[in-house]
Amino acid sequence: MNAFATPGPALWSAQAHMPSVIGNQLVITRGEGNYIFTDDGRRLFDGTAGLWHTNIGHGRAEMAEVAAEQMRTLETYHVFGRFLNDRAVELAEKIASISPIAEPKIILNSGGSDSIDVALKLARRYWQLRGRSEKTMILSRDLAYHGLHAYGTSVAGLDFNREGYGTDSLVPETARFDTYDIEKVRQTVAEIGPHRIAALIAEPIQGTGGVIPPAPGYLEGLQQIADEHDILLILDEVITGFGRTGHWFAADRYQLHPHIVTMAKGISSGYSAVGGIIVAPEVWAPFYETGAPMYRHGTTYSGHATSAALALKNLEIIEREGLLGRVQELETVLTAELAALSSDDRIAETRVAGLLGGIQLRPEFSAEAVTDDMVAQGWIARPLRGNVIQLSPPFTTTDDELRGFVAAAVSSLDTVAASSSTPELAVAR
Template sequence: MNDAARTGPALWSAQAHMPSVLGRQIVVTRGEGNYVHTTDGRRLFDGTAGLWHANIGHGRAEMAEAAAEQMARLETYHVFGRYLNDRAVELAERVRDLSPVADSKVILNSGGSDAVDVALKLARRYWQLLGRTEKTVILSRDLSYHGLHAYGTSVAGIDVNREGYGTESLVADTARFDTRDIEKVRRTVAGIGPERIAAIVAEPIQGTGGVIPPEPGYLEGLQRIADENDILLVLDEVITGFGRTGHWFATERYGLRPHIIAMAKGISSGYSAVGGAVVAPEVWEPFYESGGPVYRHGTTYSGHATSAAVALKNLEIIEREGLIGRVRELEGVLSAELGSISSDPRIAETRVAGFLGGIELRPEYPAERVADEMLEQGWIARPLRGNVVQVSPPFTTTDDEVRGIVAAAVSALDVVAPVDLAMAR
């Protein structure tokens, strides 16, 4: 054990190979608009909106005021049993009205991993309630990411997130299907047996997997498979929800009819820890009937009043400032800028869907090194699976800032020496 491990921060970083990050960690102390400031005096453009969430930018005083006002009145009260708090009720009704799922009910909790867990447990509980006890299997896409709680870990399509726990899946009865070819998906469903499948869960646009937009007709194909085989369709809109695709939900962009939508991140732009699930009538009605069972969900901070107040203010800002329309404009700018560099021989492919972009680099140009060099130049980007550099800034980004971060990726490539892949092996 080296000294850095003992003398370094007590905080164990998330999703980090600790020996590699010790001594290189960046401590962020302040956010302002589309930029963050660090303890070593740097001002960095937040080219990833944090973890895809800082949609309205950082440091908005009215968000802090909303939190302080709510805390002074009621910090929170739980929503178990007969109890509710007024801000949780208000937020749920706001989400229901924005949601593309008519007559939905809304479950609130603390974030995306919570949302996925509650959604997939609900999918299995629903079929048990209906007496279809054989329907337990949850299918998810190769290269998918659904958080790191037990269900999210179990359905992960990025294998390293699922491995090392002693069993193939923490939760029994999960399987993966092809992320691009809908006919291969049909064969997987047939091989398992649709009578055994409780739900298909999918990100409309895969984020951590490498910013992978759906192939034409793919999501519509998942919808047909679900409809034809009595399978619930669960959309993980933790990244795409609340504007990232130029619609309140990607469900609208792709014309889908999910039974459950998992949500988080953009509902509060990261100013409070809040997430949840939007549930279609087909799924919630059996639990509301006389004699129906309790669906055993809920955490201490489900429907947290201050988190709800902050989320409501965030949604107000998105609507008031026309930021969803702005996302559609930014998608065009990002698409043009990435298109202009796509012929660079160091770049394998560029991808854009909504205000999410990915620059897939040739293997000899490691995305981690390129992102590190971009950071040195004042631009935060993030290396993703598949040797991809992520570009997904706040909705408040200017056209020039989009051009700047794409230019920074090219500038970083000019600095990063290619790796000799034969020697690396």
């Protein structure tokens, strides 16, 4: 063993403070329906759908069969230059048919962070092609999360994701605007100068920031600002896309007409690594004209044939099983269950939008401690910024499972409160 060797596996975990997680890691070996299983035999309800993505549940045999058949036929072929593969073409056509943007073009890649990079590069490239060289600024919301590639890191509204790299923004010319108050957004746009702004990017419902639905009129206000000032509106639907709000896209739920939509996660329910963007005609058309320059995008696995086949089957299952309507039903259940917690003095606020829920605890009670206890009891939740417990199970969750999930959060909060050093906090309800 060398001087730098540490305990634990060779794998460096993502988004983890390694000294804290070593010795406390869970190794997941199997998934079935709404549950996952660990190497030491525990069965856990997947209350976060992995990272917001396991919409159709785990271990679907028909998904495995589709992957095997596609690999036997053609595992993949790239979509660079004049080459295409049939599954990528079919997936793009399917996405276009359910898109909130009419007559779109689809760029496919490998995930959400990829989609943010390609979208923000396209926004800047578009304005350069239009002869508006001053339009380079990318504005994003406070508390926003847009992945961790260079552009996503640069536009993060969670400051800790931008810290420690020697500069405030890895990619220059980015700025943040208010998450709640549309008038403050207008003020920021005016101060920077609309003539300098290439795009506004926003999650319709903020996820990692703490499950924050939009304030009334806020998204409509962003749309108006973009339309009034010739700014591109980019919706980050990596979490909300493909049914999480009870609609194919949150843009449909909130009746928005963005120029670009980023997507990933729910497009395949995690059965393959797929992401991409949906592009409006206004933005793609200049690149399709005779004499137009090339928009230089693409990764090796853009339009990966097996991943596209899995995404297509996933979307078929969502349609066949009526899971968009099921999400709407589950939203009603989740809303009622969280409303019943309004008298609990330990809880600062609860929030719901679609099958996205958050329980924000008062500072005296640690969401991390509560979610750790929930895992010990067989329920996976996740602590988010703002001392929030994330609730976002698969679309296949039953009403009883959802009620049990919320009850487990309260039970674990009881356990954490009982261990508090301040007696009055332990019994506050």
